[in-house]
Amino acid sequence: MTLQESFNSIKKSLPPHVTLAAVSKTHPAEKVAELYSLGQRIFAENKAQELAEKQALLPRDIEWHLIGHLQTNKVKMIIPFIHTIQSVDSERLLKEIDRVAAAHSRTVEVYLQIKIAEEETKSGLSSEAAELLFRQWVCGDFPNVVVTGLMGMATFTGDEDQLQREFSSLKALYDRLSAIHPLKHLSMGMSGDYLTAVDCGANLVRVGSAIFGQR
Numbered sequence: 001m002t003l004q005e006s007f008n009s010i011k012k013s014l015p016p017h018v019t020l021a022a023v024s025k026t027h028p029a030e031k032v033a034e035l036y037s038l039g040q041r042i043f044a045e046n047k048a049q050e051l052a053e054k055q056a057l058l059p060r061d062i063e064w065h066l067i068g069h070l071q072t073n074k075v076k077m078i079i080p081f082i083h084t085i086q087s088v089d090s091e092r093l094l095k096e097i098d099r100v101a102a103a104h105s106r107t108v109e110v111y112l113q114i115k116i117a118e119e120e121t122k123s124g125l126s127s128e129a130a131e132l133l134f135r136q137w138v139c140g141d142f143p144n145v146v147v148t149g150l151m152g153m154a155t156f157t158g159d160e161d162q163l164q165r166e167f168s169s170l171k172a173l174y175d176r177l178s179a180i181h182p183l184k185h186l187s188m189g190m191s192g193d194y195l196t197a198v199d200c201g202a203n204l205v206r207v208g209s210a211i212f213g214q215r
């Protein structure tokens with residue numbers, strides 16, 4: 001399949017209310033440019049360094065998202081241009097994003113990353129910690145960030161019941177926090193599980209290998 005064919009088939013499989021973030025990690029800027037020329041505008045990377053390098057080579061109207069763990073000392077590398085940091089997994093990181101964003105006189109969109117996988121390896125905040133952080137933000141802390149969504153990664157499994165359990169737990173938290181203050185984005189689902197994620201309420205999916213091929 002060509003890039004165009006795989007891109008079109010992914011898009012066709014998504015209901016209109018679901019946003020596609022194309023995960024371009026490990027793929028060269030030329031591939032991003034090719035997908036850009038087909039109309040895609042939201043791209044996601046999991047490393048600050050790689051993101052900064054590609055951003056410098058590519059059109060300015062790309063909406064860049066960070067989806068991987070971000071060390072506080074790398075925040076300044078991406079703040080000048082980043083649109084959304086989906087992987088906020090600690091108060092310390094949120095504080096640093098807010099501080100650097102203020103220094104650049106801008107506000108940055110963030111999602112709180114929630115640990116939903118039953119397996120022990122995936123990072124993220126607990127629901128309780130996320131709610132606490134969210135309430136602090138609603139009350140006026142971290143004025144240079146806007147919390148617009150939640151992000152979660154399910155266990156790497158073909159067990160549909162387990163995937164549904166994990167995704168549904170995040171959807172429940174999303175609904176609970178949205179009642180405190182409106183959220184817009186529920187980011188869950190990757191190449192292997194995005195259709196299940198959409199069934200469970202995702203309105204943004206992060207798809208890499210199903211578009212670009214294996215890494």
Ligand SMILES: *Cc1c(COP(=O)(O)O)cnc(C)c1O
Nearest residue numbers: 023046067190191206207208209
């Ligand atoms: C790599 C990655 C994806 C995309 O994974 P694919 O299986 O290639 O679609 C999605 N989300 C996160 C957080 C990732 O690191």
